[in-house]
Amino acid sequence: MADSVEIVKKFYDETVHYEWDRLDRHKVEYELSKRYMNRYIKPNDSVLDLGGGPGKYSLYLSELGCDVTLADLSQNNVDFAMNKAQEFELPLNSICIDSRDLSAFEDGHFDHVLCMGPMYHLKEENDRVKTINECLKKLKPNGTLFVAFVSSFSFVWDYLISNPGMILTDERKSELNIILDDVNFSGHGFTDNFFIRPKDVLPFFEKFELEKLHLVNCESFLYLREPELLKQSPEVITAWLDLAEQVCEREDLMSLAEHFMYIGRKYKDK
Template structure:
């Protein structure tokens, strides 16, 4: 965790990442708009970085609390929220695996970062279980993953020289990214594994989507199109994002499920 915290505190600007990856941001927002219904909802954005989605949802009138491992991300969120004329309900420097102190129940919980960086299944499960404990019955859990095919798509996008093909294909075997390989420690998951993992909890699947799908490798060119053409390609991407034949072509996977706790422990 110290390595991951340092990565976001000292080396990586998470706020500007979604300026470069507009397709990911826009398609994800469409799904949030489609599934998060109601007004003035209590939302907990766990591992939400500098708050791109927190601020977006706060602008819609929701009460959003943001938790992140990076102090720099938390401070950036405060600045950006003010610039956008909103204030989040709370800004918390914390860990997705240390949710025991929190007791409030939320209508929606976003878990759109921690599952990238928890390399052990039991850690990922603990993060989901911790989030579910804080989620109201009938509430929504939104989770994101990086696909094990993402390194292939990223290499295809940039066409950087490939030293060894196994360096890219190895992610299909174990999904592990070591901290010295261009990104901090991470777990890139097989899409089918991600779907099965989330459906192993007391959740009713609403959405399982491959965010970028066929547009991923042409992202840079698509971002440069005029607004009319850009929106048409975005529509195509959105309509294909739940095509199971194309899920593996995406770099990011999105799961949205409704808490359906038969044990009724709330």
């Protein structure tokens, strides 16, 4: 696991600007995720943004009036986020940290924890469990946990959109066969990655002291046409987002997602 951590850390240290721009390229994911956050996160709430990268969500929530701490494995991402916070004149706390050990924080400190990146890269089940348990320790009773995953179908949609000819190369064809094998993916994707089948997300959380609030398809049904959609007027984009939000929890649309977001509430007596 130590080698895997270094691989992931190096990847994000070298792709800070690309990651900062990613949620502009994938505005559907960003906007739908924010809409669900806004249902629970309010001004003056304390938020831990674990795996927050260069700080898109952290800065958004800081601007909303929250007390935000960004925590990330990549020091370059942390530094970038702090520079952006200074540029935008927004308060932001930060720390470089491994998601599996949050002992730097007081237990029961945060109203909300975002875990919007670690599950993409923790290839071992015990590391994913350890991370969620750490998040729960740092949450207040009744606090909300937001956890993002990448879908095992994401290879298929990405290759179909970006370069359909990839199906003719042996390596890419092997990856695309995931859709035939119907398995989770744990290995080298865009770096060391874990991608999960839609039907495995909710069973994963059954072992934790959480009340399920939502399982969200963060792209709803828009992902395959997102580049074309984002060329439209703001009014058109908003209208499609409004429609997409109303169906993004439908089970029959989950396979269209690139990202899922599980939202749960920590039991009050835990």
